[in-house]
Amino acid sequence: MGRPAFFRAGDGHADLFLRVTPNASRNAIEGVEIRDDGQARLRVRVTAQPEKGKANKAVVAILSKALHLPKSAFAVVAGDTARDKTVRVEASEAEAALAGLAKDLAD
Template identity: 40%
Template sequence: MSDWLRLAADGSLVLSLHIQPGAKRTGFAGLHGEAMKIRLAAPPVDGKANAALCAFLAEFCGVAKSAVVLVSGETSRTKRVRVVGMSPDALARLRLQAVP
């Protein structure tokens, strides 16, 4: 696994992310140090960016929204997110986001 993508003991994946809220559109933006940068169209107000992040990752990974949990960084741009039950295909697509 890469630095930004770690396998937890319970089999879930923990993603290290750098978030840019208030962007024109939501999507992956490549690596930012040891984290994956994600641009979010949602503003950083009242948890909207966190909700948008979890919804985006759930859709991209093909899991339920409840399978994506914010582990740390609720009020920070640096976040850790746990994803449970991701398929091998979704994992492969996620890894490709780090390729420039």
């Protein structure tokens, strides 16, 4: 059995499980964090403040760039004001893009 995935694929979409750090010194996708309960989360740092949705917009921007998908394909579906978030990617190619990101992070 491999590492737990930081995303779950659905029908035409994928849900990403994130751990977001706002007010960071740089915007970056840092890697995968395995929690004590065995759940995997993608660690994302953003320079934006955690106010009025600024950090969420920055998270969408960094994911959009990393996955080469439009920002309109992303929506925060859980954890809007929390560090642990679930972001839904509505795109038929989402699973392939996320699998590629997972492989890049593992290397």
